[in-house]
Each structure stands twice: as structure tokens, then as C-alpha cells.
Amino acid sequence: AQKVTQAQTEISVVEKEDVTLDCVYETRDTTYYLFWYKQPPSGELVFLIRRNSFDEQNEISGRYSWNFQKSTSSFNFTITASQVVDSAVYFCALSDYNTDKLIFGTGTRLQVFP
Amino acid sequence: DAGITQSPRYKITETGRQVTLMCHQTWSHSYMFWYRQDLGHGLRLIYYSAAADITDKGEVPDGYVVSRSKTENFPLTLESATRSQTSVYFCATLRENYGYTFGSGTRLTVV
Numbered sequence: 096a097q098k099v100t101q102a103q104t105e106i107s108v109v110e111k112e113d114v115t116l117d118c119v120y121e122t123r124d125t126t127y128y129l130f131w132y133k134q135p136p137s138g139e140l141v142f143l144i145r146r147n148s149f150d151e152q153n154e155i156s157g158r159y160s161w162n163f164q165k166s167t168s169s170f171n172f173t174i175t176a177s178q179v180v181d182s183a184v185y186f187c188a189l190s191d192y193n194t195d196k197l198i199f200g201t202g203t204r205l206q207v208f209p
Numbered sequence: 210d211a212g213i214t215q216s217p218r219y220k221i222t223e224t225g226r227q228v229t230l231m232c233h234q235t236w237s238h239s240y241m242f243w244y245r246q247d248l249g250h251g252l253r254l255i256y257y258s259a260a261a262d263i264t265d266k267g268e269v270p271d272g273y274v275v276s277r278s279k280t281e282n283f284p285l286t287l288e289s290a291t292r293s294q295t296s297v298y299f300c301a302t303l304r305e306n307y308g309y310t311f312g313s314g315t316r317l318t319v320v
Contacts, residue, residue: 140311199251
């Protein structure tokens with residue numbers, strides 16, 4: 096069965112600190128996609144990144160970076176120099192290549208204090 | 210603008226009543242999904258549809274009914290609402306080569 100684990104329920108940091116959100120997944124599939132979504136206090140789900148299982152290159156987008164390691168089944172998300180606007184719930188998710196169902200972790204609430 | 214529209218945004222209903230949550234897309238994406246979000250559970254899949262007239266159960270389908278007579282619409286019906294169905298409901302479509310796009314959500318309260 097597929098599963099996504101986000102062990103960190105809540106993280107609090109002070110502005111300008113770096114923070115890493117952990118994501119560990121389980122799947123028997125060799126082909127799959129991994130995602131990160133941001134849910135700000137307004138409630139909508141904002142797409143951040145999609146990574147397929149054959150692409151293990153790390154990705155950087157501004158202050159955001161993602162570290163995908165198949166050996167440890169992890170897809171961690173780092174925010175560099177955090178800002179108050181980064182305060183949100185962040186979800187990691189896994190999709191099955193064949194059925195396209197998206198399986199979410201339970202989310203990590205990030206609070207960035209000024 | 211193209212996108213996904215969920216209605217209503219907020220709904221309060223009484224236990225035992227039937228309520229329908231609407232989801233409309235202006236694209237023609239084949240796949241559509243319904244999720245519910247609850248504290249401590251993240252988002253859980255209720256039902257999904259691969260195309261018009263094709264639907265299948267997700268992780269938590271009990272108490273819900275869906276239909277997909279047209280590609281652009283995917284309504285979710287609670288036949289007899291219970292308090293345990295108080296939740297935030299999200300509809301989503303799958304955009305090929307991109308990923309999933311979610312609606313703004315419907316906050317449903319069953320009293």
C-alpha cells in the first residue's frame with residue numbers, strides 16, 4: 096500500500112532561519128510522482144513542485160529547495176531564510192502512475208515568527 | 210478564467226439531510242477527484258472519476274455518492290448527512306504533464 100509520512104506535525108521558527116520539512120513515502124511502484132503543496136491560512140492548496148521517480152536531481156526555486164533520495168524514500172523540502180509569508184500547512188503527496196490517485200501526508204504546520 | 214469552481218464555499222446542514230457539493234471545471238480534464246480534509250488526517254480521497262460516466266471509490270467513500278454525466282461537472286452528494294461528515298471538501302482535476310489543480314474548497318458543517 097502507498098503511504099506518505101510527515102512526522103513533523105508543527106514547526107516554529109524565527110524569520111530568516113532555514114527550515115526543512117521531512118517527507119517519507121512508501122510505494123511498491125517503480126514509477127510514481129511526488130508533490131509538495133502549500134496551504135496558507137486562506138485555505139487554498141497551492142502547487143509547489145512535482146517530481147517523477149526517475150529524476151533524482153535536487154531542485155531549487157528561489158528560497159525553496161527539494162531533496163529527493165530514492166535510497167531513503169524521502170522527498171524533503173527546505174525553505175531558506177524563512178519569511179512570515181511562509182507560514183502555512185505544507186503537504187507532501189504521492190501519486191500512483193497507473194491510477195493517478197494522489198495520496199497525502201498529514202501535513203506539517205509551519206509558523207514563522209517575526 | 211479557466212479553472213475549477215466549487216460551490217457553495219460554506220454550507221451548514223442538519224443531520225439526516227441530503228446535500229450536494231458542486232464542482233465545475235472549465236478545462237476538459239479527464240480526471241476529477243473529491244477529497245476531504247480533517248485535522249490529523251490530511252486530505253483523504255473520497256471518489257474519483259477517470260472520465261464521464263466512469264467513477265470509482267477512494268479511501269473514504271461511505272456515505273457519499275458521485276456522478277459524472279458531463280466531463281466538466283463532478284457533484285458530490287451526501288445522501289443523509291452525519292456530524293462525522295463535517296469537513297472541508299476539495300475537488301481537483303489532473304492536468305496532464307503538470308499535476309493536480311484544486312478548487313477553493315467547501316467548508317461543510319453538519320449540526
